[in-house]
Amino acid sequence: MSAPRTLYDKIFDDHIVDRQDDGTCLLYIDRHLVHEVTSPQAFEGLRLSGRKVRHPEKTLAVVDHNVSTSPERKFGIKNEESRIQVEALARNAKDFGVEYYSENDIRQGIVHIIGPEQGFTLPGMTIVCGDSHTSTHGAFGALAHGIGTSEVEHVLATQTLIQRKAKNMLVRVDGQLPEGVTAKDIILAIIGEIGTAGGTGYVIEYAGEAIRALSMEGRMTICNMSIEGGARAGLIAADETTFAYVKDKPRAPKGAAWDAALEYWKTLQSDEGAHFDKVIVLDAAKLPPIVSWGSSPEDVVSVQGIVPNPDDITDENKRTSKQRALDYMGLTPGTRITDITLDRVFIGSCTNGRIEDLRAVAKVVEGKTVSPRVDAMIVPGSGLVKEQAEAEGLDKIFVAAGFDWREPGCSMCLAMNDDRLKPHERCASTSNRNFEGRQGFKGRTHLVSPAMAAAAAIAGHFVDIREWK
Ligand SMILES: CC(C)[C@H](C(=O)O)[C@@H](O)C(=O)O
Numbered sequence: 031m032s033a034p035r036t037l038y039d040k041i042f043d044d045h046i047v048d049r050q051d052d053g054t055c056l057l058y059i060d061r062h063l064v065h066e067v068t069s070p071q072a073f074e075g076l077r078l079s080g081r082k083v084r085h086p087e088k089t090l091a092v093v094d095h096n097v098s099t100s101p102e103r104k105f106g107i108k109n110e111e112s113r114i115q116v117e118a119l120a121r122n123a124k125d126f127g128v129e130y131y132s133e134n135d136i137r138q139g140i141v142h143i144i145g146p147e148q149g150f151t152l153p154g155m156t157i158v159c160g161d162s163h164t165s166t167h168g169a170f171g172a173l174a175h176g177i178g179t180s181e182v183e184h185v186l187a188t189q190t191l192i193q194r195k196a197k198n199m200l201v202r203v204d205g206q207l208p209e210g211v212t213a214k215d216i217i218l219a220i221i222g223e224i225g226t227a228g229g230t231g232y233v234i235e236y237a238g239e240a241i242r243a244l245s246m247e248g249r250m251t252i253c254n255m256s257i258e259g260g261a262r263a264g265l266i267a268a269d270e271t272t273f274a275y276v277k278d279k280p281r282a283p284k285g286a287a288w289d290a291a292l293e294y295w296k297t298l299q300s301d302e303g304a305h306f307d308k309v310i311v312l313d314a315a316k317l318p319p320i321v322s323w324g325s326s327p328e329d330v331v332s333v334q335g336i337v338p339n340p341d342d343i344t345d346e347n348k349r350t351s352k353q354r355a356l357d358y359m360g361l362t363p364g365t366r367i368t369d370i371t372l373d374r375v376f377i378g379s380c381t382n383g384r385i386e387d388l389r390a391v392a393k394v395v396e397g398k399t400v401s402p403r404v405d406a407m408i409v410p411g412s413g414l415v416k417e418q419a420e421a422e423g424l425d426k427i428f429v430a431a432g433f434d435w436r437e438p439g440c441s442m443c444l445a446m447n448d449d450r451l452k453p454h455e456r457c458a459s460t461s462n463r464n465f466e467g468r469q470g471f472k473g474r475t476h477l478v479s480p481a482m483a484a485a486a487a488i489a490g491h492f493v494d495i496r497e498w499k
């Protein structure tokens with residue numbers, strides 16, 4: 031009998047084309063997603079060497095980072111830099127025969143939202159994209175991770191990638207989440223626990239009762255932020271929830287091919303007794319809604335907590351860096367999190383821009399009004415999310431409450447388009463990164479769940495969503 035293997039081991043093994051004595055492997059890549067920021071030089075490289083895209087049908091291109099989210103965008107992109115980047119991808123996709131969703135295509139959206147929607151992302155696959163949050167697709171029990179631009183070129187040309195095996199980490203979340211506590215709070219708590227370097231060198235498998243109970247949307251939120259915990263990828267074994275989501279998606283296998291795929295997907299579980307190099311266990315029942323206070327995703331506290339005091343940290347380097355984070359954030363130690371007031375609220379991104387996120391927001395804000403001190407925007411993660419939200423009347427709830435309802439894209443998750451914070455503006459954001467300048471020069475980001483962001487928009491300061499009426 032062969033030794034018990036983890037889910038990661040199995041997917042990795044099933045994709046090895048070649049293994050060198052030193053452990054370097056050539057992996058077959060099933061799916062390649064491409065966006066406008068990290069692909070121009072890769073296509074240029076192909077042109078220069080006279081190569082083609084090896085498997086255009088396994089490649090899908092979309093614009094997301096640079097696009098304007100204004101309804102005006104259908105009349106053309108005004109920002110010169112963005113227009114050049116978007117046009118370059120459109121041209122490259124056309125020249126190399128790759129399917130492309132332009133900003134006017136209903137299927138357009140953030141690269142990590144459209145893959146799953148189209149059934150382009152499937153269990154057991156190897157999936158890459160020149161983007162760190164490719165880990166999102168691990169929610170389907172796929173091995174998915176970001177790659178650099180030179181690797182994008184390599185995958186385009188050969189449909190393979192040179193990789194070394196990472197170590198296995200298990201994060202088990204037992205028990206049931208309390209009302210008001212979400213997948214976003216689970217992953218922020220995990221990163222708070224292991225730190226932003228805690229996952230370095232590992233692929234994380236998330237398991238346990240609380241993970242199994244999550245929808246695909248929630249699972250994507252968790253896997254999305256694996257990279258913020260330093261891991262190469264995060265994954266969750268596919269189960270009935272996964273199969274129900276995938277079935278009938280445009281590119282999912284149909285008929286006999288579906289039955290065969292299902293049979294294989296069901297084998298993709300970590301074996302009993304499989305070895306994990308590191309194991310972390312969390313109790314979901316003990317988790318509160320979480321708010322980040324600093325400029326790293328590990329700087330998190332309970333909404334019922336206070337801004338921590340760096341003087342309490344013994345390690346000098348850490349103390350200095352946390353003091354710097356507080357200065358940047360314009361916060362004073364001891365301040366209650368619920369006393370922090372906001373200027374902006376951003377709901378969207380590949381972490382929390384899916385339909386379930388928008389439903390959670392609508393539930394909180396229905397019949398209420400955004401605080402006069404807050405400028406709040408909601409950006410659906412894709413055209414299909416937008417269409418679904420509008421079919422359910424969610425947009426009406428948002429607009430009536432005073433939210434700005436936008437077109438799909440990365441938007442204010444990162445300052446690469448027109449949506450950005452002004453210096454010193456403080457924002458409750460459902461995205462995944464709170465680095466200095468991430469949402470705009472000198473902008474201040476607090477990472478939270480969609481429901482927490484929604485309640486903060488209405489109240490004008492953070493509130494404990496568990497006490498929301
Ligand atoms: C622009 C892109 C390369 C980048 C990434 O790799 O993640 C972006 O999506 C981000 O979230 O910072």
Ligand code: SF4
Nearest residue numbers: 163379380440443444
């Ligand atoms: S939404 Fe944000 S995190 Fe996701 S791909 Fe876009 S910029 Fe990166």
